[in-house]
Each structure stands twice: as C-alpha cells, then as structure tokens.
Amino acid sequence: MSVFNDWLSEDEDDIFMGSPKSKFFDVSRTASEDIVNEEWDKVIEKVAILELMLSEGKGEDFEINQVIKQYLFDNEEKVNAVKKGLYVEFTGEIICRLDS
Structure with missing residues (x-):
C-alpha cells in the first residue's frame, strides 16, 4: 500500500506527465459524452447519498456546507489525498467503459 500512497503524493507533473486531476479531464474530454455523463451521474448520486447520510437526524437548521x-x-x-485517489478511480471507470 505504501507504493500507492507514494504515487498519490508525487509532484503534480511526475505521474504520466500530469496530475490525477489533469489525466481525469484529459480522458473525460476524449471519451464518449454518454459514458462521461453516466459516470458524472454516479458521482452526483454518491454526493447526494453522502449528504443525506451526513444530515440525517440533524434538523432543518443543519448547514451541510458549513460542516x-x-x-x-x-x-x-487528507482530503486532497482522497481527491487524487478518486480522480484515479473515476478515470479508470471511464477508461474501462471505452472498451465495452
């Protein structure tokens, strides 16, 4: 697992000539619009679920954006490390769907 963590902490321009974020956008710009739209829908669904889970039972005054x-x-x-991992995950999802 340390190799993976080292990979995520590399300089922005060391990995495949760019960051996980830049590679995600490179792939998403060249992939089928339908595939990218479906993957974005999954991301939005995940965010919606996480927001519901976080706000459940908190009342109407709960400010999720402030939290x-x-x-x-x-x-x-930690958030930036997870973001990089998610960019890699989402890029992989798009690439895997290109062959299908």
Whole structure:
C-alpha cells in the first residue's frame, strides 16, 4: 500500500506527465459524452447519498456546507489525498467503459 500512497503524493507533473486531476479531464474530454455523463451521474448520486447520510437526524437548521468547509479546513491534506485517489478511480471507470 505504501507504493500507492507514494504515487498519490508525487509532484503534480511526475505521474504520466500530469496530475490525477489533469489525466481525469484529459480522458473525460476524449471519451464518449454518454459514458462521461453516466459516470458524472454516479458521482452526483454518491454526493447526494453522502449528504443525506451526513444530515440525517440533524434538523432543518443543519448547514451541510458549513460542516464541509470546516472539515476541509481541519483535514485539507487528507482530503486532497482522497481527491487524487478518486480522480484515479473515476478515470479508470471511464477508461474501462471505452472498451465495452
């Protein structure tokens, strides 16, 4: 697992001549629009589920965006590492669908 963590922490331009984020957008621009739209729908669905789970039982005054901002402030390094991993995951999902 340490190789994976080292890979995610590489400089932005060391991995495949760009960052996981830049590779995701490169792939998404060249893939079929239908495939990319379906993958984005999955991402939005996941965010909706996570928002519902986080806000469940909190009442109408619960400000989810404030909780998210505070969490990012407290955990920015961990959040950025997970973001890179998600870019890799989503890029892989799009690439895998290109062959089907």
